[in-house]
Amino acid sequence: MLVSMAEILKDAKKRNYGVAAPNIFNKETIEAAYEAADELKSPVILDFAGLKDQEIITEISKYYERKYPHVVAALNLDHGGSYEEIVAAIRAGFTSVMIDRSKLPYKQNVEEVKEIVKIAHHVGVSVEAELGHVGMGYEYESTRDSGLTKPEEAINYIEKTGVDCLAVAVGTSHGTYSGEPHLEFELLEKLNSMIDIPLVLHGGSGTGDENLKKAVKIGIQKVNLFTDLSNAGLGVLKDYLMIDRTKMEHDRELGEFGNKNANLIETFLKGTEGYKQALKHYMTLFESNGKC
Numbered sequence: 001m002l003v004s005m006a007e008i009l010k011d012a013k014k015r016n017y018g019v020a021a022p023n024i025f026n027k028e029t030i031e032a033a034y035e036a037a038d039e040l041k042s043p044v045i046l047d048f049a050g051l052k053d054q055e056i057i058t059e060i061s062k063y064y065e066r067k068y069p070h071v072v073a074a075l076n077l078d079h080g081g082s083y084e085e086i087v088a089a090i091r092a093g094f095t096s097v098m099i100d101r102s103k104l105p106y107k108q109n110v111e112e113v114k115e116i117v118k119i120a121h122h123v124g125v126s127v128e129a130e131l132g133h134v135g136m137g138y139e140y141e142s143t144r145d146s147g148l149t150k151p152e153e154a155i156n157y158i159e160k161t162g163v164d165c166l167a168v169a170v171g172t173s174h175g176t177y178s179g180e181p182h183l184e185f186e187l188l189e190k191l192n193s194m195i196d197i198p199l200v201l202h203g204g205s206g207t208g209d210e211n212l213k214k215a216v217k218i219g220i221q222k223v224n225l226f227t228d229l230s231n232a233g234l235g236v237l238k239d240y241l242m243i244d245r246t247k248m249e250h251d252r253e254l255g256e257f258g259n260k261n262a263n264l265i266e267t268f269l270k271g272t273e274g275y276k277q278a279l280k281h282y283m284t285l286f287e288s289n290g291k292c
């Protein structure tokens with residue numbers, strides 16, 4: 001069942017667990033996310049970024065919704081940029097949208113998010129926004145501190161915008177970290193004690209199991225993941241593609257030597273297998289398994 005993300009995260013907050021939000025981008029990754037959720041009886045949030053292919057992604061998700069009617073999932077636009085992109089996602093059938101105005105001045109951030117909340121709530125779509133700024137891993141050491149979320153500002157922001165959940169900056173970063181990740185657990189504790197709505201952690205990859213487990217225990221209900229899932233997929237794929245010379249044959253038609261056990265169909269399957277295993281690892285780490 002595709003539901004709004006707010007519904008999934010409210011339960012996670014109530015029962016103190018985290019929900020994995022893998023970036024999905026095609027049929028294979030959506031299928032892997034549904035299979036992982038089905039096998040572990042876990043909710044899942046499908047995060048999709050971009051304007052292109054929104055309708056295709058919605059249709060594929062709806063197919064798996066019919067195939068796994070008991071799986072509780074949300075389809076969320078990740079880092080919604082332009083107004084056009086966000087409205088198109090709502091029209092396409094996304095059950096949640098994230099609007100990222102974290103680089104804008106505070107007042108403008110509030111104004112733009114508020115407008116999207118008004119539109120989205122009219123059609124039962126939940127909204128995630130970001131306050132403070134989660135930067136990129138390659139510039140981690142130089143940008144981390146300036147982007148941290150300020151608790152008092154966050155309370156004012158939630159009141160003014162009416163968002164359903166808030167992405168906070170507590171020391172994580174997108175992509176691969178340059179240097180060691182260090183999280184502000186005290187800040188997260190403070191945010192959790194002052195804020196009623198669910199909190200989101202962007203940049204889960206490379207943050208480390210211990211850090212993520214602790215963050216979920218303290219008060220994070222959604223963890224965004226891509227790089228780790230992608231790397232896990234690539235790892236399985238690399239093993240598969242390692243040339244086994246005993247299986248090399250001369251292709252008479254092409255006049256070439258090739259690995260007879262490798263083909264493109266298998267390649268996609270292998271990449272997805274690694275992605276799925278890593279996703280299941282995180283679902284278990286966040287204790288969302290067995291929750292639905």
Ligand SMILES: [Zn+2]
Pocket residue numbers: 079134174202203224
């Ligand atoms: Zn993000």
